[in-house]
C-alpha cells in the first residue's frame with residue numbers, strides 16, 4: 026500500500042487507522058543475504074507475517090539488533106530499524122522504549138550477541154521487563170565471524186577456535202532466563218517448525234512485558250548436521266500445550282506426538298522442562314502478565330512542557346538563591 | 358615522644374584561654390582562606406558549606422572546595438581522613454580556590470597533619486585546634502596530640518587550642534552532633550558575619566526535623582560565637598557589597614544537573630561513578646517533577662546504549678560519567694557518530710589512568726574525548742571553565758547535538774564538580790528546551806542521509822515519521838542507509854561527518870583574550886583552571902608584566918581566530934592538569950618530550966612552538982604556582 030499519498034492531513038491519518046490493511050510487501054525490504062537454508066529466513070517470514078496480520082504500522086515499529094548474521098534482520102524489514110553494535114541491542118531497545126512507549130519494539134540478537142558479549146544486558150533486560158519482543162536467533166555458533174564456538178555450542182563442537190571440540194557444557198539460555206527475577210515470558214521455537222514458530226512469535230508480541238523467545242536456528246554453513254537428530258526424529262521435540270498457551274493443531278500432532286500439558290504460570294515446571302537437553306521443548310514455557318514493566322514504573326506522569334520546566338527549575342533555583350537585601354521575593 | 362608525655366603539659370588545657378580584655382576592632386582583609394576539617398561524619402562539610410552561604414549572602418565573593426577523604430569511612434583520627442570544606446572569602450568576585458590556607462579549624466590533630474603534609478597550609482597559618490585530645494583517656498592519643506601540637510608551634514604556626522568538646526558538653530549530651538555549629542558560631546565571630554544569617558542556615562538545614570534539633574543547634578552556634586568573642590584576641594572583616602541581583606550558590610555537579618533540567622532533555626542514563634554521581638543523585642531527586650527520569654543502567658556501556666536508543670527515538674539524552682566509565686562508552690559513542698544520533702556525554706574527569714584517583718581532579722581525558730572511539734569519529738568537545746558555564750554548556754550541548762546530529766562531550770572535573778561559586782541566577786528561556794519530536798510525514802523521495810555537500814548535514818528521520826522507514830546502521834552506509842560495500846561511499850561519508858565540525862566551527866565566535874591582545878606571554882587553558890590562570894595573569898599585569906590568557910571552551914572544533922591571537926605574543930604556553938614530561942628530566946629532550954594535551958593540539962594545528970606547564974597533584978593548580986611558572990617562562 027502506498028502510505029505517503031493519503032497521509033497529507035491528520036484526518037486522513039485518523040480515518041486510516043480504523044481500516045488498515047497491509048500486505049507482506051509492506052514489510053519486506055531488500056533481498057536477505059543469508060545462506061540458503063539459513064534458519065533466519067524462516068524467522069523473517071514468521072515476523073513479516075505477524076506484522077501483516079497485526080497490521081503493525083511500519084513507521085511505528087522498530088527492530089533493534091546487535092551484530093551477527095541474525096542481526097542483519099532489521100535491514101530486511103520495511104519498518105524502522107537499528108542495527109547497532111555487538112551485544113548491545115537490548116540496552117538500545119530499552120532506550121527506544123523508554124523514550125517512546127508508543128513504538129512497537131522488537132529485538133533480534135544472536136547467541137554470541139546475547140549470551141556472550143551482551144550477557145550482562147540480557148540478565149538485566151529480563152529484570153527490567155520492558156515491553157519488548159526479543160528473538161534469540163540461537164544457531165549455537167558464531168556465524169558472521171566464520172565459525173567460532175559460542176556459549177550455546179554443545180560440548181565437543183568443532184569450530185575454528187575449538188578444532189578438537191569445545192570444552193565446556195553449553196549454556197542453557199532458557200534456564201538462565203527463567204532464573205532471573207521479574208522474568209515474565211519465555212518460549213522456545215525451532216525454525217523448521219514454522220507453524221509453531223509463528224504462533225510463538227504472535228504470543229510473544231501480545232505479551233506485555235519482555236518476551237524472550239529462543240529460536241533454535243539452523244546454520245547450514247557452519248554446522249550443517251548439528252540439528253539433524255532433532256529434525257529427523259520428531260519425537261525428540263516436545264510440544265507444550267495448554268489452554269493458556271498454545272494448542273498443537275491436528276496436522277502438527279500427526280507429526281509431533283511427543284506432547285505434554287504445561288501451565289505457563291508454573292515456573293518450577295518450566296525450569297524442569299527447560300533443563301531437558303535431550304528433547305527440544307517447543308512452546309510457551311512461562312507467561313506471567315502480572316510482572317510490572319520498567320517503563321510503566323519509571324515513566325513520568327508529567328509532560329515535559331516549557332511551563333512545567335520553568336516552574337520546576339525555578340523551584341530548584343529558589344533553594345540555592347542568595348537574594349539581594351530587601352528583595353527576597355521570587356522571580357518569575 | 359614518651360619524654361614529652363612525661364612533661365605533662367596537660368594542665369594547660371584546664372586553663373581557660375585568656376579573656377580578651379578589650380573588644381578588638383576587626384582587622385580589614387581583602388580576602389581570606391579558611392578550612393574546617395574533621396573525621397568524616399563530624400559535620401565539618403556542613404559547617405563549611407554554611408559559612409560559604411552566609412558569606413555569599415553578606416555579598417562576599419566565595420569559592421568553596423570540598424575536602425573529601427578517598428575512603429567512605431576512613432578510620433577516626435587518620436592522616437588521610439580529613440573531611441571538610443575550604444572556603445575562600447573575598448571582598449570582590451572570587452574565581453578559584455586560591456593559594457594556601459590562612460586559617461584552619463581542626464577537630465583533631467591527625468586530619469590536620471594530613472593537610473600540613475599536603476602543603477595546603479600557609480606558613481604561620483592560624484590553627485584553631487580542638488583540645489579534647491590533650492586529656493584523652495588513651496595515653497597514646499594524648500602523646501600524639503602533644504607531639505603534633507608542639508611540632509606545629511615550633512614550625513611557626515599560630516596554634517590556638519579550643520575547648521569545643523568541653524563547651525558543647527555543657528549544653529548537649531553528644532557533641533559529635535552539633536560541634537560543627539559551635540565552630541560555625543566561632544567563625545561568624547571571627548569574620549564579623551551576621552549571626553542571624555547563620556540561624557537562617559540552620560533553620561533551612563534542619564527545619565524539617567523537630568524543633569528541638571533546630572533549637573539545640575542555634576544554642577551551640579550562639580555559644581561558639583560568644584566564646585570566640587570572649588576569648589579570641591583577633592577578628593576580621595572582609596568588606597563586601599551586596600549584589601543587586603539574585604545569585605545562585607551551587608557546585609558544578611548541581612549546576613550540570615540544573616542545566617539538564619533547563620535543557621528540556623527527558624532522560625539521563627548513568628552508572629554510578631565518582632566524582633560524577635552527585636549530579637545524578639540530584640537529578641534523581643528532581644527530574645521527575647518536570648517529566649524526566651534517571652535510568653541507572655547495569656554498566657556504562659548499557660547507559661550509553663540506552664541513551665543512544667532514546668536519542669534515536671527522538672529524545673536527545675544525556676549520559677553522565679567519569680574516566681573509567683567514559684572509556685567503556687567508547688564503542689557506543691562511535692555508533693552514535695556513525696549513525697549521526699544526537700547525544701550528550703558528560704565526563705566529570707578524575708585522576709587516571711585506570712581507577713586512578715577517584716576523588717581528585719585532573720584534566721587527563723581531553724585526547725580521549727577528541728580522538729576516542731576507533732576510526733575517525735568526529736565529535737564536539739566542550740569544557741566549561743566555571744560553575745556557571747557548567748549550567749549553560751549542557752543547554753548548548755543539547756542544541757548542538759540536535760542541530761548537527763552529533764555527539765557532544767562536555768568535560769568537567771572533580772574540582773568543578775565539588776566547588777561552589779555564586780553566579781547570577783539563570784532566567785529560564787523557552788528556547789533552551791528541545792523542540793517536540795518531529796512526527797510529520799517524510800516528503801516523498803527524501804533519503805535518511807541526504808548529506809549536504811557543503812556542510813555534511815542531513816535531516817534525521819525519527820521513528821514514527823511516516824515514510825521515513827530505514828535501518829540505521831553502524832556499518833558504512835549510503836544515503837539510503839543501505840550498507841555500503843563500496844569504499845568510495847565510505848570515504849565520502851567520512852568527509853560528510855567531518856564537515857559537520859567545520860560547519861559548527863563557522864558559527865563560533867573568536868574567544869576573548871583576558872588582558873591585552875598582544876604581549877610577551879600568553880597562557881592558554883581550558884576547563885576548571887580558568888579562575889586560577891586569570892588570577893595569576895591579573896597579579897602579573899598589576900606588576901607591569903605584559904601577559905594575557907586565553908581560555909577555550911570549545912576544544913573540538915576550535916573557534917576561529919585563535920591563530921591570530923597566538924601570534925600576538927612572543928611566547929605561548931598552556932597550563933593544564935594533565936601529564937607532560939618535565940624538560941629537566943635526564944632523558945627528556947625535544948625529540949621525545951610528551952606535551953600536555955592542549956599544547957599538542959595547538960602545536961599541531963597552528964605550527965607554533967607552544968610550551969606547557971602541567972601539574973597533576975589531584976588538586977587545582979594554584980594561582981601562585983601559575984604566577985611563578987609564568988615569571989620563569991618570561992625570563993627564559
Ligand SMILES: Cc1ncc(C[n+]2csc(CCOP(=O)(O)OP(=O)(O)O)c2C)c(N)n1
Nearest residue numbers: 092093094095111135136137138167168169
Ligand atoms: C566488539 C566486537 N567484538 C567482536 C565483533 C566480531 N563479531 C561480529 S558478529 C560476532 C559473533 C556473532 O555471533 P552470533 O551473535 O551468534 O550471531 P550469528 O552471526 O551467529 O547470527 C562477532 C564475534 C564485533 N563486531 N564487535
Ligand code: SF4
Nearest residue numbers: 060063094168244246
Ligand atoms: S553463516 Fe549460518 S547463520 Fe550466517 S547466514 Fe549462513 S547459515 Fe545463516
Ligand SMILES: [Mg+2]
Nearest residue numbers: 135136166168
Ligand atoms: Mg550465532
